[in-house]
Amino acid sequence: MLLNVIFILLVVIHLFIKMAANISKNMRAVGLFKYLPISDINSLIDLEVSVPVPKESEVLIEVKAIAINPIDTKQRAPKPLIEKEPRILGFDGAGIITAVGEAVKKFKVNDQVFFTADIRRHGTNAQYVALDEIHVAQKPKNLSFEEAAAMPLTAVSAYESLIDRLCITEKDKGKSILIINSGGGVGSVACQLANLFGLKVIGTASRPESMKFSKESGAHIVLNHSENLVEQLKKNKLSEVDFILVNYDPYNYWDTLMMLIKPQGKICLIVDSSGLVDLKPLKAKSITLVSEMMYTRIVYNTEDRYRHTEILEEVSKMLENGKLKTTVTKVLAPFNAVNLREAHRLIEEKKTIGKIVISGFE
Ligand SMILES: *[C@@H]1O[C@H](CO)[C@@H](O)[C@H](O)[C@H]1NC(C)=O
Ligand SMILES: *[C@@H]1O[C@H](CO)[C@@H](O)[C@H](O)[C@H]1NC(C)=O
Ligand SMILES: *[C@@H]1O[C@H](CO)[C@@H](O)[C@H](O)[C@H]1NC(C)=O
Numbered sequence: 001m002l003l004n005v006i007f008i009l010l011v012v013i014h015l016f017i018k019m020a021a022n023i024s025k026n027m028r029a030v031g032l033f034k035y036l037p038i039s040d041i042n043s044l045i046d047l048e049v050s051v052p053v054p055k056e057s058e059v060l061i062e063v064k065a066i067a068i069n070p071i072d073t074k075q076r077a078p079k080p081l082i083e084k085e086p087r088i089l090g091f092d093g094a095g096i097i098t099a100v101g102e103a104v105k106k107f108k109v110n111d112q113v114f115f116t117a118d119i120r121r122h123g124t125n126a127q128y129v130a131l132d133e134i135h136v137a138q139k140p141k142n143l144s145f146e147e148a149a150a151m152p153l154t155a156v157s158a159y160e161s162l163i164d165r166l167c168i169t170e171k172d173k174g175k176s177i178l179i180i181n182s183g184g185g186v187g188s189v190a191c192q193l194a195n196l197f198g199l200k201v202i203g204t205a206s207r208p209e210s211m212k213f214s215k216e217s218g219a220h221i222v223l224n225h226s227e228n229l230v231e232q233l234k235k236n237k238l239s240e241v242d243f244i245l246v247n248y249d250p251y252n253y254w255d256t257l258m259m260l261i262k263p264q265g266k267i268c269l270i271v272d273s274s275g276l277v278d279l280k281p282l283k284a285k286s287i288t289l290v291s292e293m294m295y296t297r298i299v300y301n302t303e304d305r306y307r308h309t310e311i312l313e314e315v316s317k318m319l320e321n322g323k324l325k326t327t328v329t330k331v332l333a334p335f336n337a338v339n340l341r342e343a344h345r346l347i348e349e350k351k352t353i354g355k356i357v358i359s360g361f362e
Contacts, residue, residue, distance in 0.1 A: 025051050028126070029049050029125060030045065030046055031086040031088040031125065032087050033083050034082055034083075038344045038345045043076065044341050044344065045086075046336055049086060049126070054100065054130045056101040056102050056104075058100075058132050058133065059100050059107050059136060061095040061115065062127065063127060063335075064093075064094055064145035064149075064360055065094050065331075065359045065360065066124045066357065067149045067328070067355050067358075068340070068347055068358070069091055070185075070347055072089050072090065073344050075089055076089060088126050090126070091153050092115075092151075094112075094115070094139055094148040095114075095115075097109055106133055106136075107133060111138065113138055113139050114138075114148040115129075116308075118131060119298070119299065134308055135309075137313045139316065140317075140319035143326060146328060147328055149328075150328035150354070151189075154355065158189035166290065172198075175200070175242040176242050177202065177244070177245065180204050180248050180253060181204060181246075181247040182203025182217070183207075183209075184354075186247050187247045188213060191203055201221075202236075203215075205224070206225055206226040209353055213329070213353040221236050229260065230256060230260060239260075240260055241262060241265065243266050244257055245268050245270070246268065246270065249274045250269050250277065254273075254278070265285070266290065267288070269289070270293070328354060328357050332358045335360055335361050343358060
């Protein structure tokens with residue numbers, strides 16, 4: 001009898017300890033099971049999931065702020081698929097390291113960092129994220145978590161576009177670049193970087209506030225991309241440009257791009273074309289056409305994959321010494337499904353300038 005009571009007591013204590021352990025190992029997150037229009041309250045929902053455990057080469061980060069990018073809305077776009085486990089999006093963030101794997105050398109607990117997330121697993125829309133250290137760099141010291149969270153994905157994309165793909169160097173000083181859609185996340189960082197290289201920067205936007213933001217980001221001229229770009233360039237005494245960065249569906253711009261690019265010029269695309277385009281005009285002018293996808297090095301595990309970290313570290317230094325400025329224009333708080341749906345809605349409407357950030361769990 002007494003033994004039985006003790007046994008039951010032990011089982012109860014054991015269960016209690018397990019439950020207590022569970023409480024501390026769970027975290028809040030926002031994610032999805034179904035891919036629904038953003039107007040549906042089930043498109044992004046508040047969740048309770050277990051805290052990830054960092055593997056050997058990974059760090060565990062307490063997320064302090066996240067930013068939203070068009071890639072979030074594209075990944076969330078409606079489709080007839082239902083996830084068994086919740087899918088947690090989010091590709092940008094800033095936070096504090098709370099645990100490190102055995103093989104991690106660059107970071108220690110309490111380091112303040114900013115990071116891109118891994119597109120193949122849970123993202124930053126949670127209280128904690130575990131990431132391979134390749135995605136992580138020290139946060140610029142004089143930026144807040146919100147100011148820092150706005151930058152990793154767009155800054156790495158803009159840096160790779162200009163320096164790794166278009167191969168722009170100091171020698172290109174004085175040449176010209178057309179940045180189509182210069183008021184968004186990547187466009188506004190690209191304006192800043194092109195300006196640092198001493199290029200003549202021609203942006204495009206269509207609303208007064210995005211034109212103003214492009215100018216503040218370093219565009220010398222901003223054209224209205226809802227009107228004829230060739231004629232507007234002519235009015236600015238330009239007929240051709242050396243480089244073009246297209247932060248938009250190139251399909252409707254294709255003929256314009258072929259007209260405006262200088263012989264031996266270079267064009268970089270960072271958005272998929274919605275239709276087939278004619279490559280023939282490239283030949284006569286010996287045009288280089290390149291593409292940029294920030295996740296290529298990570299997903300294909302390329303030999304130069306550590307370049308991702310190098311660029312993120314370089315961006316951190318440039319933000320810290322004032323060469324680059326954060327592009328955050330809107331901060332929502334706290335982090336929950338309501339605010340994340342609002343951020344997705346704003347991005348889908350294509351009416352944002354710079355970056356939207358969401359700060360902290362309540
Ligand atoms: C602990 O959490 C896991 C997963 O969330 C769950 O399956 C399990 O039943 C929980 N255990 C207790 C004792 O609550
Ligand atoms: C850009 O052009 C469109 C179409 O002509 C026009 O509606 C819009 O007002 C223009 N934007 C600015 C800032 O002038
Ligand atoms: C960080 O410091 C640099 C160098 O003093 C300065 O130029 C930059 O504006 C600062 N950034 C912020 C966000 O305070």
